[in-house]
């Protein structure tokens with residue numbers, strides 16, 4: 297009783313304080329990415345009425361996210377990222393459907409009333425803060441949306457032609473063109489806002505200052521950051537006063553790393569490592585572990601701070617992992633990489649439910665047909681989050697300590713980050729008579745626990761841990777028992793032990809089996825990993 301009362305008091309304190317979270321505070325968070333329209337329905341809505349192929353609204357709102365946060369917090373996440381909140385195009389349906397995704401901006405300064413009211417958005421923000429979680433909002437400043445190359449400017453915030461770059465299609469080999477020309481095509485154009493214009497710069501700055509303050513936003517995800525002049529960002533993010541993570545859709549570290557730092561953004565989404573994870577773990581695939589270890593080495597050399605990058609396996613622009621890779625152990629190993637290596641883990645809603653659509657629009661499935669089930673991937677996510685939250689809060693500097701590769705072979709790799717040693721493999725589910733030997737920093741006979749299986753391992757002579765795969769290619773994460781005291785995992789007590797709230801039950805009749813892992817495993821399709829066009833929605 298007393299405990300609950302104290303919690304109420306601290307919750308009240310949290311609600312009234314402005315969090316304005318910094319990069320350093322975000323480093324220890326983990327983020328659940330939501331397409332607002334697709335996360336949850338209001339009570340009584342038809343649970344079978346949403347087909348991603350239709351590219352139209354399915355009915356999710358800020359309120360339905362707020363009402364279903366237990367599922368996200370139950371998986372241990374400490375932040376959510378939601379779709380852009382700004383007013384979108386409301387004209388006739390286009391050849392690419394409707395603006396259900398929120399990226400087709402009309403006027404950034406107005407809210408998108410499809411997703412709710414100002415009070416609804418504030419209530420979501422308050423509820424997240426009451427739970428000790430952060431709110432990240434997606435923002436689009438590079439462009440607005442239109443249906444011709446000579447749009448009527450009257451629905452936009454900027455209504456003067458001089459506030460836009462003149463239409464030109466992007467020449468991807470020309471850096472100026474990438475910044476000044478228009479994303480989209482001539483059917484759905486994304487008129488490029490002139491972010492070099494001083495009036496535009498100051499209008500955007502005062503808008504973002506107000507938005508962050510009004511809705512108590514803790515961080516921004518910045519759409520198409522690569523398509524805006526770099527010197528725009530420090531001023532814009534300075535006005536926001538919160539952590540900024542940009543979309544820089546580029547897997548070249550030389551290019552991508554320019555977008556992080558005092559003259560750019562706090563962080564970017566980690567497309568270089570995403571591509572490397574596909575190369576290393578996807579089945580079928582190149583199974584190239586060196587592709588990953590090379591990228592790690594380059595990242596540590598070239599990024600200002602690789603421990604702030606946003607690690608992901610899926611998002612609204614790339615195929616679901618299960619569309620690229622049919623073996624669930626490939627998913628689990630790649631997931632563990634994102635939680636135990638350098639960077640902030642981000643999970644795109646539905647990955648934990650084995651969704652397997654490919655590119656836009658098939659990778660924006662509604663979540664509700666899954667029944668928000670307690671799947672193996674959901675449980676793994678919960679375990680990884682709980683363990684990482686302990687490392688962040690219960691040990692010093694874990695998140696900012698850079699990883700170190702300890703070993704690599706054709707079948708996998710071992711690496712260390714602080715006092716945690718992780719061993720990953722790409723052999724997949726069937727047992728295989730191979731081992732990975734890792735020389736840990738620990739003395740012989742040290743008693744350790746592998747925190748995913750909760751099995752005990754004693755460190756061998758010369759500090760070795762031998763990982764065998766007689767039970768298949770599972771991921772493994774080791775920590776000495778002495779340091780696990782108070783972690784709350786694998787039976788170790790913990791003062792901060794997190795009690796999982798019940799999973800929300802909102803099951804669509806008969807739909808859950810469609811999404812089962814069996815279907816994913818069964819569909820052994822040889823998939824070519826194509827080049828995904830950079831689209832603005």
Ligand SMILES: *[C@@H]1O[C@H](CO)[C@@H](O)[C@H](O)[C@H]1NC(C)=O
Pocket residue numbers: 464467470471472473476477
């Ligand atoms: C690069 O693109 C810009 C903007 O469209 C254009 O003005 C310039 O001529 C292009 N440069 C080259 C070398 O094509």
Ligand SMILES: *[C@@H]1O[C@H](CO)[C@@H](O)[C@H](O)[C@H]1NC(C)=O
Pocket residue numbers: 582584586587590
């Ligand atoms: C694996 O990746 C490395 C590093 O990117 C590259 O040099 C090598 O050619 C790749 N090997 C194969 C077989 O693709």
Ligand SMILES: *[C@@H]1O[C@H](CO)[C@@H](O)[C@H](O)[C@H]1NC(C)=O
Pocket residue numbers: 618619620622652653654655658816819821
């Ligand atoms: C990939 O996605 C496409 C479109 O959603 C689907 O037709 C195909 O079956 C998927 N492949 C796998 C392996 O799930």
Ligand SMILES: *[C@@H]1O[C@H](CO)[C@@H](O)[C@H](O)[C@H]1NC(C)=O
Pocket residue numbers: 324325374428684685686688689
């Ligand atoms: C760490 O502790 C702080 C203060 O108690 C809390 O606000 C935060 O949510 C915790 N972070 C994680 C990742 O658990």
Ligand SMILES: *[C@@H]1O[C@H](CO)[C@@H](O)[C@H](O)[C@H]1NC(C)=O
Pocket residue numbers: 729
């Ligand atoms: C596994 O491989 C080792 C070394 O290659 C070999 O000695 C052993 O007999 C193999 N075990 C099985 C069960 O195949």
Ligand SMILES: *[C@@H]1O[C@H](CO)[C@@H](O)[C@H](O)[C@H]1NC(C)=O
Pocket residue numbers: 735758759
């Ligand atoms: C002992 O460990 C080191 C790495 O820490 C390794 O280089 C060396 O080969 C190992 N020695 C033996 C005998 O295994």
Ligand SMILES: *[C@@H]1O[C@H](CO)[C@@H](O)[C@H](O)[C@H]1NC(C)=O
Pocket residue numbers: 777778781782
């Ligand atoms: C774990 O921590 C508790 C409380 O600090 C202590 O009493 C106990 O001896 C510790 N156990 C181990 C195995 O270190």
Ligand SMILES: *[C@@H]1O[C@H](CO)[C@@H](O)[C@H](O)[C@H]1NC(C)=O
Pocket residue numbers: 370670675796797798799
């Ligand atoms: C999910 O299942 C696991 C394993 O049975 C269980 O420990 C956990 O409490 C369940 N979580 C929820 C939220 O039901």
